[in-house]
Amino acid sequence: GDTSSFHPYEKGGIVTQVKMPKTISFKSFRENFFTPTLLQMDFSKLHYPANLHLAYYTLSLFIDQQKRYPECGNSDDIQKFLNLANDVKQKFELDEIDGKLLTIFANIARAEIGPIDAIIGGIVAQEVMKACSGKFHPIVQWYYFDAIECLPNDHIFTTVPENCSRYQGQLIVFGEKFQDKLANLRYFVVGAGAIGCELLKNFAMMGLGNIIVTDMDLIEKSNLNRQFLFRPHNVQCSKSMVAAEVVRKMNPNLKIEAQDSRVGPETENIYNDSFFEKLDGVANALDNIEARTYMDRRCVYYRLPLLESGTLGTKGNTQVVVPYLTESYSSSQDPPEKSIPICTLKNFPNAIEHTLQWARDNFEGLFRQAAENATQFLKDPKFTERTLKLQGTQPLEILESVKAALVTDRPKDFFDCLKWARNHFESQYVNQIKQLLFNFPPDQLASSGQPFWSGPKRCPQPLEFDVNDSLHIDYIFAAANLKAEMYGIQQNRNRTEVIELVQKIEVPKFEPRSGVRIAENDSQLQMNNGVTLSQDRLVE
Known part of the structure; x- marks a missing residue:
């Protein structure tokens, strides 16, 4: 505003920064399809968004022609898909296509993976919150998420029969040996709060073989908005017991045991050598550093993989700890939080x-x-x-x-x-x-x-x-x-x-x-x- 009529500044006063509204314009689907505005997800994969955009268009053409998805492991289908992509790449002003990326895409086109669906669902939910609140900057036009690095470089896709299993998507993407290994894993989930609910749901959908979950807390009313396995009638019930019951309904074949003991030196009579030696890994869903570092020490001692994660508002972090390959959780520490004098x-x-x-x-x-x-x-x-x-x-x-x-x-x-x-x-x-x-x-x-x-x-x-x-x-x-x-x-x-x-x-x-x-x-x-x-x- 105009401050020319103000008297000369003397001292003190309060300045309030006013964030001005920003109007964001979006092009229609038709306008933006062949000349897309693409948001980069990973700067080590700069060419991926354009190729994935082409891949989805090619998939729609393939389905129109064949009345079905490309078949995983079918070399004829994969070649037809690549030929179609080469035929239409000029529409997107692409000189070359990433043949390896599109080959993987064609093989897994009809697969749905639970954890990937969870990520996409989270992104969409966040966009809904942005639209409702007008507080945060939305994704503009096109955004493609991928996790291609989950596949080994020498991965070979094989044919998977239609509707052969509830884990058909994982069989298509990762193969039968991988799914068998998942079915025989025994994991310890420490905590059944917001992160714990998400882990348990994903593990149930993936077909993890055996889960032990512990949480000493009871469900509070304030938990219901973010710990999605719980309902109002569960208030004052054990978090771990209710969470186990709910995910068991999601997957009746899941073997899950719920406990209500805290982890620490005082419960080493429960979580002892015999307990840890039967585990294949640990997934932390904790809310304090003390318990995290304790579980990290136990995982280092028993040489167990550790999945570590945490959230703060809209921010989140994950850390995968693999024995003999990565540093442990306690090997590095965040700088101390700034305290108010x-x-x-x-x-x-x-x-x-x-x-x-x-x-x-x-x-x-x-x-x-x-x-x-x-x-x-x-x-x-x-x-x-x-x-x-x-x-x-x-x-x-x-x-x-x-x-x-x-x-x-x-x-x-x-x-x-x-x-x-x-x-x-x-x-x-x-x-x-x-x-x-x-x-x-x-x-x-x-x-x-x-x-x-x-x-x-x-x-x-x-x-x-x-x-x-x-x-x-x-x-x-x-x-x-x-x-x-x-x-x-x-x-x-x-x-x-x-x-x-x-x-x-x-x-x-x-x-x-x-x-x-x-x-x-x-x-x-x-x-x-x-x-x-x-x-x-x-x-x-």
Whole structure:
């Protein structure tokens, strides 16, 4: 927009990048067929998309003429297919065809492979989501996916009778010996979540001989949108048991055993030498690094292949680990994730991610960790002794949280819970900010001569509690009821009554104090935390 009428920039401010809509135009099928816009899938196969486009057109001509698909292993059919491709290649402005690629295509034209169908289905589903949301860039015009490298270079195709087996597609592509080998494999699938469901479905469709699946978790309602083997009536049932039951219906010949034990040192009496020595491989479907590295160590020890995979949003990764051929999963590690500095979270948040992390930490500290510490203090005679051995200010923080939970902030009724919530609001959103601005006034200069409140440091403003602000009341309402839940006090879900009670609470007036140290960065915070506390201070 036009900024010429703006006054000269002084300081601060927030810039929001607005992503402008993009209009994408598509040509019709007729317009784009002979002069296709092709999206590259693999830059080591630059000529593949054009040849595959030609191959599908040639296949349609072959079916029109012969009223059937080319027969796998039939040299006459394959030659007819190649001749047709050569006859029409000029329509696509192709000087030469890839004879080897088109020969493979003709041989496997009538085959359908479960895992390939799963990939194509995933791509199509993603395009539907793009169309519905308008959030991501769609595939423009033509996209061809292939996995030709799955076939050995010297692979020989043989004739496969029509409708000879539910695995006819795999027999056509990979041959009878390959299918027999699949039928005799024994695999251990670790995890039955989103990835585990996909693995089990594919293994069932492929005709894998024997599967053991384990998952200690129960199905939650939040799992249903992405763990497709589960239905609403399965909620609170064992993931592994339900998944095994569903894929057994998909393929009644499948031999699958469901277990609910976690993998780790504590279950090595179950997953012992005898167990691993009977396996042909392991497929991980885990959601944490600890379990992944443990299974990797077991696979290395027993010299078993490992299929490793993971997802993050719309992204995914796979790793195939083969003994004596590839590196193991633990041989390389991802760089550590960037963490948000604690000082930034406590005093100088400047991004939405900071507020999310702060809120989570605050919730854990108020409603889980404090209760756990108090419970341990009451039940474990050595809790205090163990706590006093911690470094820095940790002993004081833990003991103060115990004192608050059991003495100073312990509510007797719901009104006490409301008072605590109202005072906590004042502490978090008013008093702490006033103290911060007392230590670092809005016009303060840093040692460099630049304004202290500049760059990532954004000058805060204390809130003024307002019973007419629904967000303020939401906070008090939720905090008070959570506090009541912690102490087994009857809750009050009547918002009108809560508002009336809140207005009766007197909040102590706050005055900023001199001498309060606030760390400007994590280095100062560590120095503050490294201060040794006197025994007298801890006794207090």
